[in-house]
Amino acid sequence: MRLGIGTNGTTRAQIRANANVNAIGQFYGTVQELRAVLGPLLNIGTAEERARNSASVRQVTPGEASELLSATTPIERIATKSAMPDSRTLLTDRQVGAAAERLLEWPGSGNEDGAGFAMFTLGGEINRVAPDATAFVHRGDLFVFAAETSWADYDRPGVADANLRWLDQFYGDIFAEGTPEHSYQNFPDPTLKNRQDAYYGTNYPRLVQVKRKYDPDRLLQLPAGDRHALSPNGAGHIG
Template identity: 30%
Template structure:
């Protein structure tokens, strides 16, 4: 077994960055992902040619850094390896890699941080490692930032910390803004500062033809629209972004972390939290979860860890008033910490480092209103019956309360490619297990996830977050993009008519 890893650690490191078919069963594949596709057939001479054309480095199987550079963050996809990893030196190398891939019939896949939940930053073709494109250039005079395509949460936090401006994003320090913003970009500041994609004002992209274009509301407007929520791996390789920054709150904010235990507290807290999230002011930014833990003398009902955690852009007494119904419903907490502090101090608390390699399953469902108390009761019953309850193999149910509100809803559903406006929470059953666990462990946890989604789905819109992709969704077109899907197909057909950039859930070309 791998090192111990709690589900709370795994999710907060993942990217905090969710109908016809509502299940997530991995039919025909093991818990550790589908069998890898056949490797591309390319001769040594062709790879030698690419290596000679690059200013960067081409890693091949057997090279010292190949294993580390080609591995997926999600252990389910460790079996999928590229014919080579191109560690680019600059944007020109990215264009060279795309041109070479097209000429040699090889699938090009870009990777910044490698955190695609569904392994879409893995390939048996050419993996284009753009991690060198990590620059951060903040312009205090106009409140903007230009980020390289692989600039991470860590880089942005380091560059902006203690300054007057902030870019909303995730909490896992290793996750890159490219993947985050292309799919929307939610996190602990979304409720008051908006989505990362809504703050995007321009992007620079290498196209399927190996050309470089700049897209904004004044040029290549159609692909710019698509890049604000249409997800990565679809239209090209984004090498840079410009964002409008938010002003950091000048007054202290309040950070909070409150814990309970037991099934009764889980149901009461989740129900009260969902009600609060539907009406909370923009200043309230929080999540809540309940996790099945190792069974002790109190039985499975007692072995449920319960938590709500977040920040309030304002004083502690106002936050306590907001949280009072949650605490009254869930009962006396096992522990609570409600502390006023500076904005940047809170962001450092939210930031999490990369966790040891592990496998996980994830799926999400937006809610436009609190789900019924009876449905929450079903979820708690499923937690009690969770098939794995150890430190490193378990299931949890999350409610992310920062995904809606007036700031997010200031944009219409078709104004950008991010369609999920008018939502109050994002509900997430999540699972984690060691990479070396028997296949039955992951399969059982995936079936548990199916049951959780089946309980949630009748009470929610048929929409899920495209940055938490799940390969088993058969109606992903509706769930990720809804009424924006047809326009995304038009953009794809215009900019990548030969479907060079593709994966199992990429936007298709119109035939």
């Protein structure tokens, strides 16, 4: 499941009107079983909202489910800052409240994907693998957290810079008590300090050895990028 808050729009009125809490995910079972699990949530809101949310629970094929989930990844120009919450560092009410307040101050853009934060669930089978068994070290964490903002090539000058400043404030408000120890390497952040430890932890030295052995000429290299041109599908830098 992916849980998040977000908004989009170009004016203050649109940004406030479009602010929302959202959840999207896959459940392996019957629609009736899922409705029972989601019952308390489906009973929240106006009659129109309850009907719309109830109708959004439906049975699809695995292929259709993959398409639905892929639609949550922003496109065009985006920037992200991530964290890897575990059972000790789950977001508190204060942090969620700070995020909601700052979300309403988003400067806006022409990108319909807008801004907000998303939390992708881990745990389960993912956490049964040892941290040093693969390159992915975050085996004890429960979520991938991503704070995101987006803009479009055709936005007026200054929109990108305003979005990047907002993202720093948004992330800073959420983690006002300290920068998270770990980050997710598939959401690269050029401003991240100690990125080797944050992305790869104790696996980093071994990954450097593998990189030097199989790519001695550094064919696979993440260039020193322009923060105005980040891709949602980038990869963390090694070595």
